[in-house]
Amino acid sequence: MLAHEGEFMSFLNxxxxxxxxxxxxxxxxxxxxxxxxxxxxxxLQGHRVYMGHRKCIRPNKRTLMLPLFxxxxxxxxxxxxxxxxxxxx
Numbered sequence: 001m002l003a004h005e006g007e008f009m010s011f012l013n014x015x016x017x018x019x020x021x022x023x024x025x026x027x028x029x030x031x032x033x034x035x036x037x038x039x040x041x042x043x044l045q046g047h048r049v050y051m052g053h054r055k056c057i058r059p060n061k062r063t064l065m066l067p068l069f070x071x072x073x074x075x076x077x078x079x080x081x082x083x084x085x086x087x088x089x
Contacts, residue, residue: 031083032056057083 011017026032026036026044031054034041068074068082
C-alpha cells in the first residue's frame with residue numbers, strides 16, 4: 001500500500017495535485033510501463049532517461065500486455081514477474 005486510508009482526501013478535488021502525485025510516484029518507480037501514448041507518459045519517459053533511471057518498457061500492448069490487464073485471475077506477483085522479464089528482453 002502506498003498510502004493509508006484518508007491521506008488522499010485533501011487531493012481528491014484537485015486533478016492537478018493528483019497528476020503531480022502520479023508523476024512523482026512513477027518517476028521514482030523501478031519500472032515504468034506507460035498505459036497510453038499521451039504527453040505525460042512521454043515526458044516522464046524522457047525525464048527518467050535524462051536522470052539515468054532504469055529503462056521504460058514500451059511493449060506492444062495489443063499482443064503482450066492487453067491480455068494481462070484484462071485477466072483478473074493474474075496476481076500482482078505474476079504481473080510483476082512478467083514485467084521484469086519484459087524489461088530484460
